[in-house]
Amino acid sequence: xxxxxxxxxxxxxxxxxxxxxxxxxxxxxxxxxxxxxxxxxxxxxxxxxxxxxxxxxxxxxxxxxxxxxxxxxxxxxxxxxxxxxxxxxxxxxxxxxxxxxxxxxxxxxxxxxxxxxxxxxxxxxxxxxxxxxxxxxxxxxxxxxxxxxxxxxxxxxxxxxxxxxxxxxxxxxxxxxxxxxxxxxxxxxxxxxxxxxxxxxxxxxxxxxxxxxxxxxxxxxxxxxxxxxxxxxxxxxxxxxxxxxxxxxxxxxxxxxxxxxxxxxxxxxxxxxxxxxxxxxxxxxxxxxxxxxxxxxxxxxxxxxxxxxxxxxxxxxxxxxxxxxxxxxxxxxxxxxxxxxxxxxxxxxxxxxxxxxxxxxxxxxxxxxxxxxxxxxxxxxxxxxxxxxxxxxxxxxxxxxxxxxxxxxxxxxxxxxxxxxxxxxxxxxxxxxxxxxxxxxxxxxxxxxxxxxxxx
Amino acid sequence: xxxxxxxxxxxxxxxxxxxxxxxxxxxxxxxxxxxxxxxxxxxxxxxxxxxxxxxxxxxxxxxxxxxxxxxxxxxxxxxxxxxxxxxxxxxxxxxxxxxxxxxxxxxxxxxxxxxxxxxxxxxxxxxxxxxxxxxxxxxxxxxxxxxxxxxxxxxxxxxxxxxxxxxxxxxxxxxxxxxxxxxxxxxxxxxxxxxxxxxxxxxxxxxxxxxxxxxxxxxxxxxxxxxxxxxxxxxxxxxxxxxxxxxxxxxxxxxxxxxxxxxxxxxxxxxxxxxxxxxxxxx
Numbered sequence: 001x002x003x004x005x006x007x008x009x010x011x012x013x014x015x016x017x018x019x020x021x022x023x024x025x026x027x028x029x030x031x032x033x034x035x036x037x038x039x040x041x042x043x044x045x046x047x048x049x050x051x052x053x054x055x056x057x058x059x060x061x062x063x064x065x066x067x068x069x070x071x072x073x074x075x076x077x078x079x080x081x082x083x084x085x086x087x088x089x090x091x092x093x094x095x096x097x098x099x100x101x102x103x104x105x106x107x108x109x110x111x112x113x114x115x116x117x118x119x120x121x122x123x124x125x126x127x128x129x130x131x132x133x134x135x136x137x138x139x140x141x142x143x144x145x146x147x148x149x150x151x152x153x154x155x156x157x158x159x160x161x162x163x164x165x166x167x168x169x170x171x172x173x174x175x176x177x178x179x180x181x182x183x184x185x186x187x188x189x190x191x192x193x194x195x196x197x198x199x200x201x202x203x204x205x206x207x208x209x210x211x212x213x214x215x216x217x218x219x220x221x222x223x224x225x226x227x228x229x230x231x232x233x234x235x236x237x238x239x240x241x242x243x244x245x246x247x248x249x250x251x252x253x254x255x256x257x258x259x260x261x262x263x264x265x266x267x268x269x270x271x272x273x274x275x276x277x278x279x280x281x282x283x284x285x286x287x288x289x290x291x292x293x294x295x296x297x298x299x300x301x302x303x304x305x306x307x308x309x310x311x312x313x314x315x316x317x318x319x320x321x322x323x324x325x326x327x328x329x330x331x332x333x334x335x336x337x338x339x340x341x342x343x344x345x346x347x348x349x350x351x352x353x354x355x356x357x358x359x360x361x362x363x364x365x366x367x368x369x370x371x372x373x374x375x376x377x378x379x380x381x382x383x384x385x386x387x388x389x390x391x392x393x394x395x396x397x398x399x400x401x402x403x404x405x406x407x408x409x410x411x412x413x414x415x416x417x418x419x420x421x422x423x424x425x426x427x428x429x430x431x432x433x434x435x436x437x438x439x440x441x442x443x444x445x446x447x448x449x450x451x452x453x454x455x456x
Numbered sequence: 457x458x459x460x461x462x463x464x465x466x467x468x469x470x471x472x473x474x475x476x477x478x479x480x481x482x483x484x485x486x487x488x489x490x491x492x493x494x495x496x497x498x499x500x501x502x503x504x505x506x507x508x509x510x511x512x513x514x515x516x517x518x519x520x521x522x523x524x525x526x527x528x529x530x531x532x533x534x535x536x537x538x539x540x541x542x543x544x545x546x547x548x549x550x551x552x553x554x555x556x557x558x559x560x561x562x563x564x565x566x567x568x569x570x571x572x573x574x575x576x577x578x579x580x581x582x583x584x585x586x587x588x589x590x591x592x593x594x595x596x597x598x599x600x601x602x603x604x605x606x607x608x609x610x611x612x613x614x615x616x617x618x619x620x621x622x623x624x625x626x627x628x629x630x631x632x633x634x635x636x637x638x639x640x641x642x643x644x645x646x647x648x649x650x651x652x653x654x655x656x657x658x659x660x661x662x663x664x665x666x667x668x669x670x671x672x673x674x675x676x677x678x679x680x681x682x683x684x685x686x687x688x689x690x691x692x693x694x695x696x697x698x699x700x701x702x703x704x705x706x707x708x709x710x711x712x713x714x715x716x717x718x719x720x721x722x723x724x725x726x727x728x729x730x731x732x733x734x735x736x737x738x739x
Contacts, residue, residue: 019701023694030690037680069678230581231519260584261671272673381673393662404651
């Protein structure tokens with residue numbers, strides 16, 4: 001240990017570079033993350049007090065357990081994690097970078113003597129011709145070598161997979177990039193929602209946290225909303241909305257279909273199919289038959305609305321159910337006589353249009369259909385950081401794969417002439433997965449041996 | 457013959473394989489080890505066929521129900537068992553350690569038994585949120601990763617058993633433990649299995665995030681399932697870094713591997729059974 005190591009700034013630097021801190025960070029992030037999976041996040045005060053009592057509620061609130069992934073201490077842990085990542089990388093990167101800028105072109109005696117993968121041959125061939133043949137062979141079985149002459153000795157050096165030494169750094173960098181993307185999304189993006197009734201359009205959406213609407217700068221119309229069910233079941237198969245985007249009075253996207261998992265994007269703002277529901281009152285299609293004259297007429301009343309009939313009669317729809325016992329859609333009606341008396345209500349069935357004729361009376365009614373306008377519920381997201389996040393994710397996958405599955409492999413061959421003989425020395429190393437490389441080296445050794453003629 | 461019957465054969469096959477692997481521990485017979493391997497390979501082959509058949513059967517159902525068989529709890533448990541056997545056999549090709557099978561194949565057998573006996577095996581149409589190719593990639597990469605972690609957990613248990621005996625220094629280790637690979641090899645298998653599992657888990661989390669982004673417009677919402685997958689990721693990241701740190705190799709690394717697998721299982725099943733969230737389809 002030299003004296004420099006013990007100075008305070010060095011100790012602080014070593015602390016931030018240490019792997020012990022990395023392990024502490026990773027384990028404390030994983031343990032604290034559990035809290036937010038057990039305690040519901042972003043709930044209301046009443047719910048929490050009911051669940052945990054007032055005293056615990058106050059404590060948890062102080063500890064920011066109800067929004068823990070954005071709490072000062074969790075963000076602080078993530079910060080410490082990032083600082084650790086950056087410091088480790090700064091500390092170790094120059095050493096790895098040296099492999100690129102200053103590859104070990106010439107191996108010393110020590111390498112040829114102590115390497116785990118080594119071989120030696122001697123031959124009567126001249127060093128000159130043998131070197132070029134070995135270089136060719138090495139290019140064939142491994143990769144093109146670099147020839148360096150030093151002290152009258154020929155040195156061949158070949159390497160593969162140097163990028164795998166950067167895998168860990170790529171992975172570390174990718175974490176920072178993903179965090180950066182998340183910050184960009186939080187600062188310059190938003191999450192919102194909007195409900196659009198069929199046939200209407202909106203140009204504002206409502207942020208999830210906050211109550212001031214956001215202007216889109218264009219408008220979105222819902223032309224149609226539909227639910228498709230799996231054949232013969234009540235299971236939804238597809239929710240779809242037809243959306244039209246208008247900007248400055250011009251249609252820019254015309255009647256595009258969106259479904260769950262297939263959103264619509266315009267100018268960086270994306271609309272996701274999310275929910276639906278009834279919008280306003282529906283209207284019925286009812287065929288009325290005058291039982292005396294046999295005359296028919298069709299009316300489209302809303303529920304509760306009085307509709308005039310010939311000879312001073314009137315009727316209105318009191319109620320509607322989509323499924324009445326096993327008979328399907330049904331409406332409850334009543335007729336008002338010309339003197340204003342309210343007659344006994346009765347039920348008509350959409351699937352049995354002749355049913356009401358048997359009731360008798362002045363008129364009979366048949367339910368032809370019921371149309372309930374819907375609204376489509378859309379999630380709206382603007383996230384300019386999402387591509388930064390995807391780039392980070394790609395780098396993380398690529399980086400971790402190259403760190404784990406590939407290794408930096410190097411082969412050195414030295415050809416020297418001594419005492420009228422030519423000596424060929426060979427050494428190789430892999431920075432990962434040595435056993436597999438040892439097998440590979442045995443093959444290389446054989447192929448190199450076959451290249452050398454006239455062995456001595 | 458339908459896929460359901462084939463899955464029953466598979467379950468039986470893994471039971472036989474498990475018994476043979478355990479018999480190998482007791483007898484050290486190479487013939488039994490070979491038998492155990494062959495039965496495992498046959499089980500895997502039949503299971504691959506059965507998964508393919510279930511896929512085909514879903515497309516034969518009326519009303520456009522067809523989808524990859526990776527969408528509900530039953531299908532995922534079956535795929536988990538398939539992944540465990542696949543990863544085990546791949547590692548076995550490299551390390552040739554049949555004793556490891558006795559600690560890994562039981563996971564596959566338990567999964568198949570649970571799936572066949574208690575879970576709803578019918579092919580269900582997909583709700584709109586699940587109709588995404590990302591789902592298929594997400595499930596495949598997650599479960600291959602989980603399977604690698606299952607293998608790592610199995611060898612970690614072996615490691616702890618063996619090192620406990622070795623450290624007592626009761627002379628040469630005989631009996632069942634004698635047939636275990638050396639602690640160095642167990643440690644290496646543990647590390648290699650996690651090296652396979654970790655990038656797969658990473659891909660699983662990323663494809664899950666991509667799917668969430670397409671379906672809901674947010675790639676990360678700290679929902680319990682997402683958070684637990686991140687917890688698992690942190691634990692294995694800690695494991696991978698622990699290897700370079702003095703005082704964290706050997707025993708502690710084995711424990712981290714076991715804790716990591718426990719967290720994996722909680723992420724997979726515990727979150728659905730105990731907690732609630734977006735992934736409620738699985739339950």
